[in-house]
Amino acid sequence: MAEKKSYDHQLRTIGQSLEAQRIRIFKLQLRGERFVVTGEPDEEPSLLAKLRNWQKRNRSEGMNSSLTFTSQDIEQLDRQGRVQRSKTNQLPDAHSLANALRTVGAHLKSRDAQLIELHKQELSITILARNHAGHPEFEECTIASLYDLFLREHDKRGKQIR
Secondary structure (H helix, E strand, C coil): CCCCCCHHHHHHHHHHHHHHCCCCCEEEEEECCEEEEEECCCCCCCHHHHHHHHHHHHCCCCCCCEEEECHHHHHHHHHHHHHHHHCCCCCCCCCCHHHHHHHHHHHHHHCCCEEEEEEECCCEEEEEEECCCCCEEEEEEECCCHHHHHHHHHHHCCCCCC
16 A cells, blocks of 8 residues: 555645635546546626636636646645634634545545545535555545544544534
């Protein structure tokens, strides 16, 4: 098995980037040392946004495009995200995309599993991972089912939950 990855931090950072780009439904694949995300931003309700999307489709640019995150990209995005996270004294939103992905990463880490692919749908996340014996495993989690794991991981990090 390859070295154990810190998926919780990597996936949280990718989740923050996807939230900023309004991408909530996507496929994420680990290809070597790169994370490749395929998905579309949520539609904007304005007429101007619809016109812009129509033009992009006609020029075949951007719709259902992919984003690639290298370790350098993730480090830079994490630094930017750390600044934003330090500005608040609030309890993190357990249902945010970033925290849902962080929780999935912690789940993979606790099982000593290696991520292969992840599919994020509206209310669920499907995970394809390689277990410690090297065999692929498939798991589907609802976003709601990740809440208890989120609370346990949050406690481990030494933060108080109210």
